[in-house]
Amino acid sequence: MRYYPVNLDIQGRSCLVVGGGRVGARKVKTLLQCGAVVTVVSPEMTSDITGLAAAEKITLERRPYRSSDVKGRFLVIGATDDEVLNQRIHADAERFQLLCNIADRPAICNFTLPAIVRQGDFVMAISTAGKSPAFAKYIRQQLETQFGPEYGTLLDLMGAIRTRLLAEEHAPEVHKPLFEQLIHEDLLGLVRDGDSHRIDRLLERVLGPGFVFDELMSANRLSGE
Ligand SMILES: C[C@@]1(CC(=O)O)C2=NC(=C\c3[nH]c(c(CCC(=O)O)c3CC(=O)O)Cc3[nH]c(c(CC(=O)O)c3CCC(=O)O)/C=C3\N/C(=C\2)[C@@H](CCC(=O)O)[C@]3(C)CC(=O)O)/[C@H]1CCC(=O)O
Numbered sequence: 001m002r003y004y005p006v007n008l009d010i011q012g013r014s015c016l017v018v019g020g021g022r023v024g025a026r027k028v029k030t031l032l033q034c035g036a037v038v039t040v041v042s043p044e045m046t047s048d049i050t051g052l053a054a055a056e057k058i059t060l061e062r063r064p065y066r067s068s069d070v071k072g073r074f075l076v077i078g079a080t081d082d083e084v085l086n087q088r089i090h091a092d093a094e095r096f097q098l099l100c101n102i103a104d105r106p107a108i109c110n111f112t113l114p115a116i117v118r119q120g121d122f123v124m125a126i127s128t129a130g131k132s133p134a135f136a137k138y139i140r141q142q143l144e145t146q147f148g149p150e151y152g153t154l155l156d157l158m159g160a161i162r163t164r165l166l167a168e169e170h171a172p173e174v175h176k177p178l179f180e181q182l183i184h185e186d187l188l189g190l191v192r193d194g195d196s197h198r199i200d201r202l203l204e205r206v207l208g209p210g211f212v213f214d215e216l217m218s219a220n221r222l223s224g225e
């Protein structure tokens with residue numbers, strides 16, 4: 001395995017995207033979904049980028065890149081097609097040992113981006129270690145047909161159950177078989193069917209009284225706000 005897979009917490013962190021074209025705009029959207037504080041530096045940009053700036057979701061600097069732009073960032077993404085500029089962004093980021101991705105230039109990236117399948121907090125990331133981005137995209141499209149919204153809902157439900165059990169007692173050895181039983185007894189299928197009556201029966205049988213689907217899901221929504 002060439003690259004070390006991680007899930008990076010970029011919430012509230014300052015991230016820079018150089019280049020506001022189609023590729024830059026795609027990177028910006030994912031950064032925002034993960035709660036980053038995003039600055040885009042680019043003389044020209046897509047309407048997505050101008051829209052995000054108008055809505056004050058990002059800071060937009062309509063000008064060419066300066067080396068000082070990397071200062072104080074946690075993460076830098078280069079998405080321009082200028083090779084000399086790419087090298088410069090990479091060198092500037094390396095000077096401060098920042099996380100840096102230059103689109104399509106793995107030799108000057110210290111992390112690469114996977115193709116992503118996502119349903120809520122359920123995320124699958126596909127890497128080919130840079131061998132074939134087209135294949136990563138193909139697999140993403142295949143997986144997207146197999147993993148529907150029920151996976152996000154199941155995860156919210158399991159998360160709410162887990163939060164509640166952990167609040168009562170930190171006992172992984174007791175909880176683990178309960179989680180496994182819920183999964184093996186096809187809680188996912190019941191969630192997919194939207195059968196809250198049968199979900200409640202399964203929750204009661206495995207976890208005991210007081211675990212109710214609608215209540216757990218609304219507790220989940222409140223904690224997510
Ligand atoms: C997954 C995805 C994420 C994203 O970018 O968001 C991503 N590339 C995507 C699409 C895509 N990229 C390219 C094509 C054209 C077909 C093809 O070449 O295969 C397509 C397909 C298309 O656009 O249809 C061209 C390309 N890409 C790289 C090179 C250079 C090289 O390989 O040396 C070249 C040749 C450029 C040239 O000709 O010079 C390099 C990288 N691209 C990566 C990520 C990293 C490795 C990921 C992995 O391990 O697989 C890495 C190493 C660095 C990085 O950019 O992080 C996104 C799919 C999003 C989705 O749809 O889900």
Ligand SMILES: NC(=O)c1ccc[n+]([C@@H]2O[C@H](COP(=O)([O-])OP(=O)(O)OC[C@H]3O[C@@H](n4cnc5c(N)ncnc54)[C@H](O)[C@@H]3O)[C@@H](O)[C@H]2O)c1
Pocket residue numbers: 018019020021022023024041042043044045046063064065079080081082085103104
């Ligand atoms: N990973 C992928 O999926 C993928 C797919 C296609 C292309 N690419 C690569 O991504 C790069 C960008 O692609 P694109 O389609 O978004 O290109 P684009 O031409 O639409 O956008 C390039 C952007 O860079 C900006 N720019 C140019 N000079 C600049 C400077 N000095 N300072 C700041 N910004 C500057 C331009 O204003 C423009 O907004 C290319 O290198 C391309 O090879 C990656």
